[in-house]
Amino acid sequence: MEQYLSVKNINKFFGNFQALNNVSFDVKEGEFVCILGPSGCGKTTLLRVIAGLESQSEGFINQNNKDISLLPPDQRDFGIVFQSYALFPNLSVKNNISFGLKTRKQNKGTIDKRVDELLKLVGLSDHINKFSAQLSGGEQQRVALARALAPSPGLLLLDEPLSALDAKVRQHLRLEIKNLQRQLGVTTIMVTHDQEEALTMADRIILMNNGIIEQEGSPQDLYSKPKTAFSANFIGTTNLFKAKKISENSLEINGSTLECSENINEDLFTVTIRPEDIKICESDNEKNILQGTIKELEFLGSNIRGHIEVDFKSQKANVICNFASEYILKNNIQNNSTVNISLQPHALKIVKT
Amino acid sequence: MKKSKDDYLTIFFISIIGIYIFIALAFPMYAILSKSVENQDGIFIGFENYQSYFSNPALVYSIYNSLFVSIITMVITITLAFIFAYALTKSRMAAKGMFRSIAMIPILVPSLLSGISLIYLFGKQGIFRELLMGYEIYGPIGIIIAEVFYTFPHALLIIITALSIGDARLYEAAKVLRSKSVRTFFTVTLPSAKYGVISAAFVVFTLVITDFGIPKVIGGQFNVLAVDVYKQVIGQQNFEMGAVVSVVLIFPALLAFVVDRIVQRKQVAILTSRSVVHEPIKNKKFDTIMFIYCSIISVFILTIIGMCLYASLVTFWPYNLTLSLTNYQFDLMDGGGWDSYYNSIRMACYTAFFGTIIVFAGAYFVEKSRSVKTGRSILHLLSMMPMAIPGLVLGLAYIFFFNHPDNPLNFIYGTMAILVICTITHFYTVSHLTALTSLKQIDNEFEHVSSSLKQPFYKTFFKVTVPISLPAIFEIGIYFFVNAMTTVSAVVFLYSSKTNLASVAVLNMDDAGDIAPAAAMGMMIFYTNAAVRIIYVLITKKVLVKFQKWRIKTA
Structure with a gap:
């Protein structure tokens, strides 16, 4: 697939504050990219720069082999859906969707046909004459999507499109938008602060923090191979430890020596291990076994999350683990139970601090 | 970033509105300032005029008099209006709507009409003159009573807004903590209304110190600054001294304006926080007291x-x-006859029509356009200025600017156009703020959505922004109309024999001793404004509902 959009060395200053710091990335044609990050990380600014609603202080943007860095928004090729939807409240669903179709001197028949087509696409054909105040949040969202797609833009920008909706509706629309995007093949960039949303929807995630790109990659890569402590911590839940190098494949955490499958290069570094990669061990066959006391058990449905105070050699430290609920109940593990856990060598990941 | 067609259009329109405000405000104000440092031959003489002004004890005493009546009126009006507003917002008394409507009556009449009424009530041949126990109504007493009548609704509206934002959750918290109602008043009610009260106080102060109709009619020998300006210009044809007194008059008004803006900014911060509307509980004793109080005030207003x-x-x-x-039978008297009434109607219609267009467009560009940041800030600043300039001063400034023989715009002097321009400018700020408030409630992303859909901004403006803002647009139109009908100060220097106005006719007939016809003309203004307001209510109820179906939630 070809590169459709490329963003090169974008810097953006608001006074002395740097909102974007040398941001570069590419988007392939038809790709669904999520820009993910905590509030204030610069993700919305980045989207607005791509749309031309904000002008970058430095840097270039190329879309479809054309330099659009200096073009005003109305000369760029994109459709946008905002968090607030920004549906025109005094126009009907039909007139909202046809708003962008009318200047092109198309005749009424063509426009009506296109509106019908889009309404069918988002499943709202029955609501054609309603006003936005008469629609549910999810329905408004879909009208906004239909309006943005109406002129068949080359690029679809979604600014936190689901965050104003109820949890159930959100889950449902997540799938729906993803399917729609795949069906139309429109290149899409979505901004979100919700890691679950990004993991489920994106082909590729661009993770941002403090105006820089922390890491980019497929959802699986970001989850299983975090490069930085921030990545590991922001996506999913994780344990982070400061560690010292002992040898090529062994390290020390709080005085306890542990084995690690990765090659260690630095003397001082951070390691991370996911809660689900920690096992309770019944035999001594496992590696990296530590003893701990259960301090708290949180019931999450199929899983139970345990907060365990682990006795490292020099001090105690808290570790979060995930267990199957069934296992905990069967073995009658309760608060203050003593357990042996194993921090599996292959699950210990070295990340940048 | 490259400029789009929209950007150029925006710059074009902002420039037009900017030029308009410069011509209608900035240049005339410069003219009056420079006139105050010139002699009668137009030669620069520094502060000589000011020296002779301050060495004239009679004129300087007016400063003291003006401050005196303004401060006393301010204290009385704010106290009365606060209790009235409190009754309307925090009690469950009956007839709230009626009380509110009665309290708004003074807005519909020229300020000096209350002076005329007081003459009938307490003057030499007045019905209740014994009630004054030998004191004269002509002088500070009369001025203060009339000014209280005139400023009451202005203060009331601001304080009602301030009191209605009191957060119900705070009242609930106070109640759960078993706070006594007096303590709740001082810890919850008053702090949240504080800025509104301060703002109302300054508005009243400014209205009184810049008002000239009331002291002219009922002031007797009691001189105030605003009347001095009038006397210097109309009586003695001493334009330079008129300019000097005007500049002196601007200072307290400007000061009040600046303080008010600072306070208003803090008020906005309270307003935008998410609060729950407080519903007062029934309290028979309190409700009865409040009902009696509001009845007394209403009787006072209705009596006048x-x-x-x-x-x-x-x-x-x-x-x-x-x-x-x-x-x-106005045609049998001096003062312009029925023509002056028809002129007023015409003037009010033009002002409402053109004023609303200019103000709304100006506010739109200030609030919604992306480009020309500096231009927009300047436009906003200029839009805020008229509030600080007394009408009389603006009128005089127009003489200096537009009547100057070298001014290419000289031809509008003495026409209807100059009256309309002056009135629009005089009442610009409040309208601008109304438009701004309404526009701020509209999602800013609308403009972004339409540019992403490649639609020009004016399409969104006409198809979305204007229809959504219709209530505010009507509000501004009515405000312009009513004020154009009642204003005296802004136009008293600018009317000609062909463009005499009803409000000015009231002044001139009173001056000539035809008090009863003056009262009659004042009542004509009242009937007209009341009718327009009623029509407006009917329009909002019937017609707007028809065009604003989209506001209704259910299908």
Whole structure:
């Protein structure tokens, strides 16, 4: 697939504050990219720069082999859906969707046909004459999507499109938008602060923090191979430890020596291990076994999350683990139970601090 | 970033509105400032005029008089209006709507009409003159009573807004903590209304110190700054001294304006926080006291307006009390006759029409356009200025600027156009703020969505922004109309024999001793404004509902 959009060395200053710091990335044609990050990380600014609603202080943007860095928004090729939807409240669903179709001197028949087509696409054909105040949040969202797609833009920008909706509706629309995007093949960039949303929807995630790109990659890569402590911590839940190098494949955490499958290069570094990669061990066959006391058990449905105070050699430290609920109940593990856990060598990941 | 077609159009329109405000405000104000440092031959003489002003004890004493009546009126009006607003927002008394409507009556009449009414009530041949126990109504007493009448609704509106934002959750918290109602008043009610009260106080102060109709009619020998400006210009044709007094008059008004803006900014911060509307609970004793209080105030307002109505219908006060329409035969008297009334209607319509367009467009560009940041800030700043400039000063500034022989715009001097321009400018700020408030409630992303859909901004403006803002647009139109009908100060220097106005006719007939016809003309203004307001209510109820179906939630 070809590169459709490329963003090169974008810097953006608001006074002395740097909102974007040398941001570069590419988007392939038809790709669904999520820009993910905590509030204030610069993700919305980045989207607005791509749309031309904000002008970058430095840097270039190329879309479809054309330099659009200096073009005003109305000369760029994109459709946008905002968090607030920004549906025109005094126009009907039909007139909202046809708003962008009318200047092109198309005749009424063509426009009506296109509106019908889009309404069918988002499943709202029955609501054609309603006003936005008469629609549910999810329905408004879909009208906004239909309006943005109406002129068949080359690029679809979604600014936190689901965050104003109820949890159930959100889950449902997540799938729906993803399917729609795949069906139309429109290149899409979505901004979100919700890691679950990004993991489920994106082909590729661009993770941002403090105006820089922390890491980019497929959802699986970001989850299983975090490069930085921030990545590991922001996506999913994780344990982070400061560690010292002992040898090529062994390290020390709080005085306890542990084995690690990765090659260690630095003397001082951070390691991370996911809660689900920690096992309770019944035999001594496992590696990296530590003893701990259960301090708290949180019931999450199929899983139970345990907060365990682990006795490292020099001090105690808290570790979060995930267990199957069934296992905990069967073995009658309760608060203050003593357990042996194993921090599996292959699950210990070295990340940048 | 490259400029789009929209950007160029925006720059073009902002420039037009900017040029308009410069011509209608900045240049005239410069003219009056420079006039105050020139002699009668137009030669620069520094502060000589100011020196001779401050060495004239009679003129300087006016400063003291002006401050005196303004501060006393401010204290009385704010106290009365606060209790009235408190009754309307925090009690469950009956007839709230009626009380509120009665309290708004003074807005519909020229300020000096209350002065005329007081003359009928307490003057030399007044019905209740004994009540004054030998004191004269002509002078500070009369001025203060009339000014309280005139400023009451202005203060009331601001304080009602301030009191209605009191967060119900705070009241609930106070109640759960078993706070006594007096303590709740001082810890919850008053702090949240504080800025509104301060703001109202400054508005009242400014209205009084810049008002000239009331002291002119009922001031007697008691001189105030605003009347001095009028006397210097109309009486003595001493334009330079008029300019000096004007500049002196701007200072307190400007100061009040600046303080008000600072306070208003803090008020906005309270307003935008998410609060829950407080619903007062029934309290028979409290509700009864409040009902009696509001009745007394309403009787006061109705007496003043009723007296005028009666006086206008009495054939020859106090000798022939049979009712007739003799006093409405304006064509038999000096002051411009019925023509002045028709002129006023025309002037009010033009002002409402053009004023609303200019103000709304100006506010739109200030609030919604992306480009020309500096231009927008300047436009906003200029839009805020008229509030700080007394109408009389603006009128005088127009003489200096537009009547200058070298001014290419000289031709509009003495026409209807200059009256309309002056009135629009005089009432620009409040309208601008109304438009801005309404526009701020509209999602800013609308403009972004339409540019992403490649639609020009004016399409969104006409198809979305204007329809959504219709209520505010009507509000601004009505505000312009009513004020254009009642204003005296802004236009008293600018009318010509062909463009005499009803409000000015009231002033001139009173001046000539035709008090009853003056009252009658004042009542004509009242009838007109009341009718327009009623029509407006009907329009919002019937017509707007028809065009604003989209506001209704259910299908």
